[in-house]
Amino acid sequence: MTAACTGETAPELLGTLAADHATGALSTESGIFYLSAGHVVHVESAYSPDLGDLLTRSGAVAPAGWWDAVERAGARHRVGRQLVDSGRLTTGALELCHLGALFDAAYFALAHDCAPLRFRPGAAHWLGAVRPVPVAAVLGESRRRRDLLHRIWPDPAVDTAPLTRVPGTGPAGLPPRRARTLTQVDGARTAAQIAAALAHRTFHTLVELRRLAAGGLVTPAPPPPATPVHAVPDADGAAWDEPDTALLRRLLDALEAL
Structure with missing residues (x-):
């Protein structure tokens, strides 16, 4: 299932998938939304540190403990559950950190509405469901963040x-x-x-x-100078070119009230 720029935007398609109680992965230009029964269970983006980075760099989980959980439970899509069951993390700490990582990645994954979208039915993330979040909550939080950042400085x-x-x-x-x-x-x-x-x-x-x-x-750094392309002759002589925690707790409380 694919939606292009001339069809549904990412928020519109997420709304459709939520209404259909869909399970799978929606890829945008800058991220991937994982859904289960129409709820968002995980979001990834190259522009945002993933959950493993946040947990290990903060000292909440030792790197060896994180990778042990991935090895033991990744194939069963239960890494989050393994972290809790092994005593490395409490349920509340996992949910809070995961919620923060999910909203951070969603902000970037929704940054380019006018890009080709691809949905893979049935695809699941190896982390597993920690706390499913309604699509409307993800979209609303992303809009709030975008508006706040724009008020501070309008250059994304x-x-x-x-x-x-x-x-x-x-x-x-x-x-x-x-x-x-x-x-x-x-x-x-x-x-x-x-x-x-x-x-x-x-x-x-x-x-x-x-x-x-x-x-x-601070300002965006200037792009590096372009590397010159040199013509290299082939064997025949022809030339070719070288190629905030308090906010998250309130969000968590609001989700529990749904």
Whole structure:
């Protein structure tokens, strides 16, 4: 099942899949939504650290414990359950961290509405269902985040491009979290890489980076110079070209009330 730009957008197709109580994976240009019976159970995006990164970098789960759970339960789509059953993580801590990772990835996965979409019926993620989230809640939270970030600084390039500091700026006088974020801006790292380095959720990092951009302290790094293409002769002589935790707790409470 495929929907193109001329058909349904990602939010529209997610709504259709929710109404159909569909199970499977919806791929967008920048992420994948995993659904079970019409609810979102997991979201992945290359622009956001995954759950394993968040748990291991924060120290909530040892890297060896995470990979042991993946090895033992990945094929059965029960990695989340294995983390809890093995005593490495409480149910509440897993749900809270997973909810944050899901909403972070969904924000990016919905960033390009006008891209080809592909739905794979029956596809499941190896993590397994932790706490299914209604599609409407995912879409509403993504809109809220997009609107908030736009009010801080309207250029979304800050979210995905490598970032560099404006010459002559530094962390002096900044709030602690913003100062720590600025120290990670090195001309090569993206917001996702900065979030991973700080073991922070991506959205919190985006807020600080947009505030830094609004304050004139960071900007998207210029693209690297193009590598020249040299003509290389072949054997015959012819030439060819080388080729925020409090918010998440409120969301969790609201989901439990549904």
